Amino acid sequence: MAAPAVGSRIKRREDPRLITGTGNYVEDVTPAGTLYMALARSPHAHARLRRVNVKDALQHPGVVAALTGPEVRQIVDSVPCVVDFPDLKKPKWPVLAVDRVRYVGEAVAAVVATDRAMAVDAASLVQTDYLPLTAVTDPERALRPRSTRVHAEFKDNQAWYSLTEAGDVDSAFREAHVVVKQRLVNQRLIPLAMETRGVVAQYHAASGLLTVWSTSQNPHQLKSQLAALLGLPENQVRVIAPDVGGGFGSKIDVYCEEILACIFALRLGRPVKWIEERRENFQGTIHGRDQVDYVEVAAQRDGVITGLKVKVIADVGAYWGFFSPAIATSTIGLATGCYAIPNFRGELYEVFTNKTPVDAYRGAGRPEAAYIIERAVDLVALELALDPAEVRRKNFIGGPFPYATAGGMSFDSGNYRAALDKALQSAGYQRRRSEQKRLRQRGRYQGIGLSSYIELCAIGPWEMGAVRVDAAGKVTVLTGTSPHGQGEETTFAQIVADQLQVAVEEVAVQHGDTAVVPAGIGTYGSRTTAVGGSAVLNACLLVKEKAFKIASHLLQVPEDRLTFAQGTFAVKDAPDRAVTLAKVAAQAYTGSVPGAEMGLEASAYFEAPNLVFPFGTHVAVVEVDPETGEVKLVRYVAVDDAGNIINPLTAEGQVHGGIAQGVGQALMEAAVYDESGQLVTGTLMDYAIPAAEDLPLFETAFTVTPTPRNPLGAKGIGEAGTIGATPAVVNAVMDALAPFGIRHIDMPLSPERVWRAIQESAKARPARRRGPSARRRGS
């Protein structure tokens, strides 16, 4: 019997087209007669928009049409946000600005021309008259009573507030042996998928069909949204997400450009194409993170944590993106990490500012939580002079599962200690510690950092999978998820290959086209395998059920006397009486099976009953050059537990890429705004992401704790690396700097920040054991 496909390192089936330059990305789609769209954008963070005039632009050669805010508002009144909470302040986000602009890069006018260069030329001819207003750029200052308001219709900039409480927090802090406090900054990041966003909209008037090619992670949601916004029936809108060059959350949102391209296409009856420039991508595509977090930990002398207070101030930017209001709620939900902390208070302030809206970026609220709790645990260890690994061990949730956390989550399964132990062993933790001592004596500053993260994934509400075996026995799979680099054309084929006992090569997986896949939600939040894969698995079970029926008819025995193995249905105890799946499939299309419908196909919806919670421990080893403040990542060990792994090759790939983005946040990435609300890091000349030379090879391994919450036992691995890496690297740098008495530096740990911290600390002094903002009781 062939080895099962699930769990095998199978190389990807999507690669041949991508390595030969024959993939099909949105920018590669140019129907005949295509017009090009370009936008005029606000250079001001906050201004009254007194006039927008497109007369000159319209007179430019090749220009076909132009739109401004007031006209578009008659058709679509707001860019959509699908989250609703009680008391959520929900301003409209005009597709094109009307009367006021609220962030640099906000679109104010759109033009279309017969060629791309002409469209860009014409956009620069749009006349605007702005009256600049004070920009609100600091979320903490934005919360002050007399702050300028981003939205005049609300009394203040506090967009939402929530309080989560469990246990008796105040007693826990009163009775604590030590209390450790820290202000932390989860800085704003640019998602920066290598492919920028893009859209091609084509309207076929005779059939009334609007076809939209989009760089979307969730084409079905985009289809429903566009239909609703434009007043079209959903069955007249088709969205195609062809090959998509990464998203990391930034391609979930429905953006103004997609809406505008459709409006133009409907009006002009010609295809309209827009491809985002990188500079537009920095300003106009959602950003990630951007929180100021206050954490307080109450602990006993032995390192047991008894209480946690977290205050999250989330800078959400000027408007709500698709999922924006929900992002920081995950930070509160996961603030207690994988630790049994009974007493918890989490406060969340979401705040409007004059910046690009913040929405889901790889991890989306969970990396922030991991950073808060994993930094806090290290500060407790520092305060009590305990080994950070030991403090983690002492506080891990030991079960039983499901486990209700103080943050209101129900953890499905976990073995946090096993992942920690495996990571420490792989990293040679004890040896590393002695090596560290030896190096310190020679004036070299190496640091070892841990992070035992938890994340949540498998966000619902559901996903659709369909499986069809054709008359020749070949299998087609449809999934409502929309992979854009994750490799589900391979991993879903693996799931199906095992279920239907066919070769992986005989399974074709289709996705990303709403006219091909009847229903779907999309790919984000590490939900694809857990939810989408489970739907596909369930569809396989339905197909098999029917196949048994047909086989029973062909072999003239009751179904319960049949087995299915190696692609063949056989009679128990009479294995020579057998029929292949291909034969069964052929029969299915002859219509001669009594009581069975024609065909051999089924679709299934998998409703995610609850979230699943992957976890793991990452170990980072860094060396700091105290003269220049440069941090070099010398070693990285990741042990992740995502339950059952479908394809270790692609799962490792997800971890690698995740780590790189986490390292990026820790060491170099930051979207910086100046006081006037200008995005100072507006291109790749000023915003650094990790390059090959910035990273080492990663050492990855898995522990396997399946989830009982889906039939695959799979959790999710797409964001794990990012969530684990940021605190691991920062903890490592702080560990390296411990001899200087440095307790904390805010990210990114740029050379200058590290150098300054060293300057400000008393250089030659031995490590101080007590942090400045800690107090000790009762000793």
Added chain:
Amino acid sequence: MIPAAFEYEAPATLMEALALLRRHRGAKLLAGGHSLLPMMKLRLAAPERLIDISRIKELAGIRESRGGGTIVIGALTPHGTLESSALLQEKCPLLAEAAAVIGDPQVRNRGTIGGSLAHADPAADLPAALLALDATLTAMGTSGARRQVPARRFFRGLLTTALRPTEVLTEITVPVLKRGTGSAYEKFANKASRFAVVGVAAVVALDRRGRCSQVAIGITGAGPKAVRAVRAEAALLGREPTAANIAAAAARASAAVGDALSDIHASSEFRLHLTEVLTRRALARAAARA
């Protein structure tokens, strides 16, 4: 991403290029285009006309001067050619070393020494090396007359050089480093742009008694223009290149920078600090190679 429209000429000879330059005052010279085109794509520059000099054969090539003693580099020589030139590696390795850390391999294949020098980005690498080498730059005016400018007088300020609008930078002359002379380039790179936050080039010659008979230090990135660290040089001249002497000299390097640049990547204070650290490292490596 799309430049504004412009007229384009591609002269085959230097004289043709100079004639075009005389005729069109709004014209810009285009060599490798790796300084100009990115600015044009962002529409931070929109010249009416580009004169593409990249096909002018007279401006290409690296050769040793007839009598030896100097190496003459055509202005169109790409950084990658400087990096891999056996002649430079053997006789003037500082230039090859500095060229090797410019941008990335693709940029080095297209960006040229002349284009980079004429653009005078304060964070470019080559100016530091040329200053430390006491290089000479040759320009030709519309009359066809050649003018030689020492590197020390070439860099005038932020994006400003001694080059006149109607001149073409034609070649760069660097000395062959004598036996007993070592050199090194130390760069602290901006991780995003890959330009230098600070770069320091050092040339150190030792006499028979092991004392520094020549010290030259060029600094880029720290201030609005690349400079020589004259006082630091003087502090080491005539002394042995011990760690203490080098450190003492390096401590004087930042004084040469003047008003240091300050931006989100590095404050002026940090740039001045880096100047000292990199000067120390460059001097130590140069002395060890002497």
Added chain:
Amino acid sequence: MNRQVTLRVNGVTQQHSVEPRLLLVYYLREVLGLTGTHVGCDTSQCGACTVLLEGQAVKSCTILAVQADGAEITTIEGLARDGKLHPLQTGFWEEHGLQCGFCTPGMIMAACQLLERIPDPSEAQIRHGLAGNLCRCTGYHNIVRAVQHAARKLLETKQR
């Protein structure tokens, strides 16, 4: 004013009248329909647009088509020979050196030059040689492996 350019792209001579401001990458993509070469940034950082010009890796977003007049260009579409993938292509496939695939053509073309110059590169040399190419998916781990894979295959072929 438009200008006539003649280039040899993937072994085929091409002649077109183009606007001087047309970038080589758009000439390849939109005039020739060779969409394998991608545009990832406006500022010559990301390297997604890397092609070989006279055998050298260049960023085709920072070269005007008119500047490339008369040149020999190789793009990702021209790398496979007689239907057989280049060892770098198989390397990226075998070692899972790509995820979304958007940076991949540029990465492969840059790696082509790297292996041309250093047939048996160390890990550090590979990372240094790919300094002009950004990837947001792989963390470069498997890209390094892919280039090592290709280097081995190319050396084996040479030794044979």
